[in-house]
Amino acid sequence: MAFVKRKAMEPAPADVPKQERSCAELTACLEDSDPQTRRQAAREMLHFPDVSGALVSRLRREQDAAVREVILTTLVRLADPSAAAGMAECLRSEDAALRNEVIEAIGLLSGDVSATLRTLLADSDPDVRIFAVNILDSRRQPDVESWLIEVIEKDVHLNVCATAVDLLCEVGTEAALEPLLRLKVRFVSEVFIQFAANRAIKRIRGV
């Protein structure tokens, strides 16, 4: 009974801020075997500069979803170029859950991430380019349509274009009509691209 009372009155040990811990101490705590210690360290690292690298390094290996969530929250709040680039690199992970968490996190980054997106859209791996389009979907920035049009005009990979067309179905305007028609010609024998482009064209024309 006393234990229950203590729990009700005091915050959980992991939620108690560890005062005045150095950046080096917190970085070391990221490798602790206790997930709560890692989570707390990731949260406190927000107050130090140049910690994105250490956080990303841990993120790539972290198996605990709750710790990953805190690391990503800290990286989003840090929002420095190193955080954006580090998260983008996680898109190459074999872990599908991590990839999807990173896509959502990059979508939340404040400021201009055009350079990161431009790099991702030029990646040699079509899967990374698909994730870049997913990030465009997640961010919904004002110029998203022009990015998508560029993808369907230039990308050689069918699935990258198909992902962009799916988003154009939602955000496309008349500016996308001609590029969609050209895409149909470029992939004339691909049933799915014909279906997807027709769907987008009909939606834009209000048919």
Added chain:
Amino acid sequence: MKRILLVDDAATVRMYHRDILECAGYAVEEAWNGIEALEKALQSPFDLFLVDVNMPKLDGYGFLRELRRLEIPQMPAIIVSTEAEADDQLQAYRSGANGYLVKPVSPSQLLTHVRLMLGEHSQ
């Protein structure tokens, strides 16, 4: 009528697969991520799941692992992904998939695999 659940965050993909499957006489329902798919799978049984990998909230592998962990009838599932590497397929089978298709899937390819999974390949 056999019931199939399409799990994909891309509406265009869901509509494309739905058209093909409904024309072939299947009853089709949709979910846009693994969480929604789990909810539907728990509500009523399906004969087959067609599952994308990269989806928000819960990815396809996570969905399959949860599905296989739950005490509900173990219906077949096909992963339908843009990722074509052998490692991706291995990960899918380890997560509980029974088949693997690489997007984009042609209508005949889709129906062949669906019928095979449903034991209708000789019809």
